[in-house]
Amino acid sequence: MEIKTTPLKRCILLEVNGRIDSSTAPQLADVFNETTEGGEFHIVFDMSNVEFISSAGLWVMVTAQKKCKRFNRGEVYLAGVPKRIYEALDLAGFIPYYKVFDSAAEAVGSF
Amino acid sequence: MQLEVFPANFRNLEKIRDFFARAARAAGLDEDAVYDVQMAVDEAAANIIDHAYGGEDIGVIECSFEIIDNGIRIVLHDHGKAFDPDLIAPPDVSSDPCSRKPRGLGLYFMQKLMDNVNFTFNGDGGNILTMEKIKEKCC
Numbered sequence: 001m002e003i004k005t006t007p008l009k010r011c012i013l014l015e016v017n018g019r020i021d022s023s024t025a026p027q028l029a030d031v032f033n034e035t036t037e038g039g040e041f042h043i044v045f046d047m048s049n050v051e052f053i054s055s056a057g058l059w060v061m062v063t064a065q066k067k068c069k070r071f072n073r074g075e076v077y078l079a080g081v082p083k084r085i086y087e088a089l090d091l092a093g094f095i096p097y098y099k100v101f102d103s104a105a106e107a108v109g110s111f
Numbered sequence: 112m113q114l115e116v117f118p119a120n121f122r123n124l125e126k127i128r129d130f131f132a133r134a135a136r137a138a139g140l141d142e143d144a145v146y147d148v149q150m151a152v153d154e155a156a157a158n159i160i161d162h163a164y165g166g167e168d169i170g171v172i173e174c175s176f177e178i179i180d181n182g183i184r185i186v187l188h189d190h191g192k193a194f195d196p197d198l199i200a201p202p203d204v205s206s207d208p209c210s211r212k213p214r215g216l217g218l219y220f221m222q223k224l225m226d227n228v229n230f231t232f233n234g235d236g237g238n239i240l241t242m243e244k245i246k247e248k249c250c
Contacts, residue, residue, distance in 0.1 A: 019125060021124045021153055022124060022153075022160070022161075023121035023122050023124055023125070052149065052150075052153075054150065054153045054154060054157065055154060055157075055216035055217050055220060056157065058216065059213040059216075062208045062209065062211075062213070065208075066208075066209045069209075084143070091204070091219075092202075092204060092208075092216055092219075093202075093203075093204030093205055094208050097208050097209075
């Protein structure tokens with residue numbers, strides 16, 4: 001799994017390439033934590049190149065959203081969510097918790 | 112029946128998923144069903160590491176499968192502590208995720224994504240998890 005972070009004017013773009021499971025989820029959690037500890041709570045999580053995500057990865061996403069939404073200081077937007085990953089998020093009941101955009105550009109433009 | 116034994120650690124989850132993905136394709140499942148199998152076996156193996164063994168590199172996971180008439184039967188066998196699925200409360204997926212404890216989703220996914228999920232504890236022989244994925248009928 002590779003993670004790329006790009007600071008933008010109004011948010012941080014976080015792109016993940018590969019598979020998020022119990023082995024790699026802690027690495028993703030670290031990046032979300034560094035971002036919020038750096039005072040940035042507007043995050044676009046581009047999932048278009050995520051091939052697989054397990055419940056361990058889904059909980060990392062929920063924790064990040066919880067931190068960002070606290071005190072109404074920000075939010076994690078999801079972009080380019082592949083169909084099977086969308087279905088996993090939906091099965092877990094997490095979809096209502098996120099704004100989901102077709103593309104990262106659209107999500108970034110919405111902040 | 113084909114068998115492969117993996118040391119129970121998170122680094123091997125990818126190998127375990129790949130082993131069963133190849134098996135599911137060989138059984139003629141479509142790619143959506145192959146993905147369901149990958150999710151279910153990942154959650155099963157992660158639960159074995161976390162709960163049956165209580166950590167990484169303590170035991171092994173014996174992975175095997177059998178191609179059946181209408182799909183595939185998958186078996187994960189560990190030698191850890193007994194696992195009783197009836198003791199795991201199902202997650203309330205309609206509640207706010209923030210207020211939920213980060214657990215219980217693995218078993219829920221297995222039960223939702225696979226057709227038959229059965230746990231047996233075999234004394235010193237450990238836990239035997241059997242799951243089947245049945246091909247969707249076409250047309």
